[in-house]
Amino acid sequence: MPAPLLVPAAIGIVFLVFPLVGLVIRAPWSAIGPQLAQEGVGQALRLSLVSATLATLVSLLLGVPIAWVLARSRIPGRSVLRALVTVPLVLPPVVGGVALFLVLGRQGILGRPLFEHLGITIPFTTTAVVIAETFVAMPFLVISVEGALRAADARFEDAAATLGADRWTTFRRVTLPLVAPGIAAGAVLCWARALGEFGATITFAGNFPGTTQTMPLAVYLALQRDPEAAIVLSLVLLAVSLATLLLLRDRWLGRGVSA
Numbered sequence: 421m422p423a424p425l426l427v428p429a430a431i432g433i434v435f436l437v438f439p440l441v442g443l444v445i446r447a448p449w450s451a452i453g454p455q456l457a458q459e460g461v462g463q464a465l466r467l468s469l470v471s472a473t474l475a476t477l478v479s480l481l482l483g484v485p486i487a488w489v490l491a492r493s494r495i496p497g498r499s500v501l502r503a504l505v506t507v508p509l510v511l512p513p514v515v516g517g518v519a520l521f522l523v524l525g526r527q528g529i530l531g532r533p534l535f536e537h538l539g540i541t542i543p544f545t546t547t548a549v550v551i552a553e554t555f556v557a558m559p560f561l562v563i564s565v566e567g568a569l570r571a572a573d574a575r576f577e578d579a580a581a582t583l584g585a586d587r588w589t590t591f592r593r594v595t596l597p598l599v600a601p602g603i604a605a606g607a608v609l610c611w612a613r614a615l616g617e618f619g620a621t622i623t624f625a626g627n628f629p630g631t632t633q634t635m636p637l638a639v640y641l642a643l644q645r646d647p648e649a650a651i652v653l654s655l656v657l658l659a660v661s662l663a664t665l666l667l668l669r670d671r672w673l674g675r676g677v678s679a
Contacts, residue, residue: 487565517623561606568602
């Protein structure tokens with residue numbers, strides 16, 4: 421490795437890793453058991469895991485077709501569409517929560533007729549948590565899958581078409597297996613991002629224990645009244661996120677990208 425790269429690399433590693441090390445060092449290890457035994461912690465953790473998983477499933481259902489359209493179709497305005505689809509990556513999450521309110525709130529574009537005609541209210545519900553997490557996390561999946569589709573060898577798909585397979589069969593039997601590692605990578609990133617979502621969730625879904633209070637929201641609330649509890653909850657999120665990225669990557673993404 422070139423010597424001029426070692427110093428900035430070392431500085432960058434320290435910058436990224438040292439705060440996590442500090443969290444571990446300052447953790448009140450003797451209080452972890454009582455803190456985790458509290459009912460609210462279990463509720464927040466379960467809600468976080470369930471909502472992140474549901475958000476990832478929705479993102480897979482919608483995001484893979486979006487990625488295919490961006491990578492393989494020739495519709496006009498693909499660049500604009502790509503920018504619109506991926507803008508939540510750079511959009512402040514709170515702004516995303518406000519945007520969801522304007523569409524799905526009781527006075528929103530879609531939320532008003534849902535409420536007036538069907539009596540359906542979305543904000544400040546568990547459904548709102550899943551929607552908010554999907555909104556901010558799906559672009560990670562879309563980018564990953566689009567990149568995998570662009571890198572996939574199209575000759576296999578051409579061969580399937582030559583043998584008489586229609587486009588849907590080719591997509592299911594050839595394209596999906598080719599880009600499966602990219603889909604798995606995107607799903608892992610999507611799940612991890614959904615697990616840590618805060619801004620859009622608290623804006624659109626609120627912070628109600630047992631209903632919309634996820635682990636990041638519980639950390640924020642605990643930081644104001646009990647810093648030790650906030651550290652313990654942060655450790656739980658850190659452990660779950662790190663274990664997910666390590667274990668699922670080794671299992672799904674294959675040896676080519678494993679450490």
